Amino acid sequence: MGKKKRIRSLAICVLRQGDRLLLHEGVDTVKGIRFGRPLGGGIEFGEHSREAVVREIREELGAEITDVELLGIMESIYVYEGEPGHEMVFVYSGRFVDESLYQRESLTITEGKRQFEAYWRSPQELQEQGILLVPEGLEDLL
Template sequence: MAEPRIRALALCVFQHNGRILVNEFRDPVSQQTCFRPIGGGIDFGETSAEAIVREVQEELGQSITDLRLLGTLENLFIYNGKPGHEIVQVYDASFTDPSVYTHAQIKGHESDGAPFTVRWHDSSSFSEQAPLVPKGLGDLLKSAGLLD
């Protein structure tokens, strides 16, 4: 069994007309629906900003600009019945291609090839039963003026 470890992540919030771009997923054990922005692990030797640029390109095939660090969150959680611990650098950015903002949903692919779809959601989509994760992200986005 692998040694538990803290995972370094970078997430990017894309905001448009009071909505943010998030992936909706379900915990296989608890069956809880959650929402999370685009992003992923920071590779050794890579800055969190470089990780965001790479992740958005790999997952959505899009280039970004105006990258800005919003803050850092520490996330302790249970997913798929197992404890997790993440240090998350949260960024805001813009897509280089403005037509991306006209799409209600965007198809993407995880690094293992698994498909996913991101959609634009406003704050009314998130609740205790269907949270925006990681914990604290909603408050961070509200304080930055990116979410109502």
Template sequence: MQKRIIRPIVICIFSNQNSILVAEGFDSVKGDYFYRPIGGGMEFGESSADALVREITEEINQEITNLSYLGAVENFFTFNGDTGHEIVMVYDAQFVDQTIYHIESFEGIEDDGEKINLFWKPLSDFVEGRLRLVPEALMTLIQQK
């Protein structure tokens, strides 16, 4: 994470019945697990929709369709002791390959080669506070869709 930089990113709310697809993260300083929809950084000159398509292809080798822009959230956070600031473009979309909706959990890969664990988690786990969804303001956009 670059310090003192506002990072533009794009994420997608993939829904599967009453669950959403999220990557599990862990903050070693806080000793805290959190969950975030998949996506990633936008490159200079790249639209948020194009960045989302690229990121999903890079991370899990899947094609997506029916992209729908839900909105943006500003995210101030601390991760592993470092402060971050992001502008998060949020989309809804669907996978072209429908078999992914039947896989409870699987691995993806970040651009730095680090593996990520992905899960279909019930939305109710986030609404009722059993699991923590980030960015914090994301639930408002999800409930409006």
């Protein structure tokens, strides 16, 4: 028996620099597509989604956010790397307390031992570079 599929609860934060969003970029090698997702992560049991998004940004970037407001909740059913996924995504907006972070071209995300970059991307840049904004339907909330 394979492991039981679960619905994950996530909280992500839309951080804006003008019309640009701070996105973690990834690749689905099975579909051959690039995607960008706002930063955030799993909500822990007993943790409010708002607390989770603040904690995730702190853990991933070592940065504090303020003006955290819920934009909406999305249900995301998708296939990534050939595996089906199902997430309930709490989408928040927020802004960095440290204004200097908006001047940087990219920010380094730390997840456990892994490190990768998050980039500021405008809708036009996403389109030009063929990067899909996920979760699908996110732009409707923005």
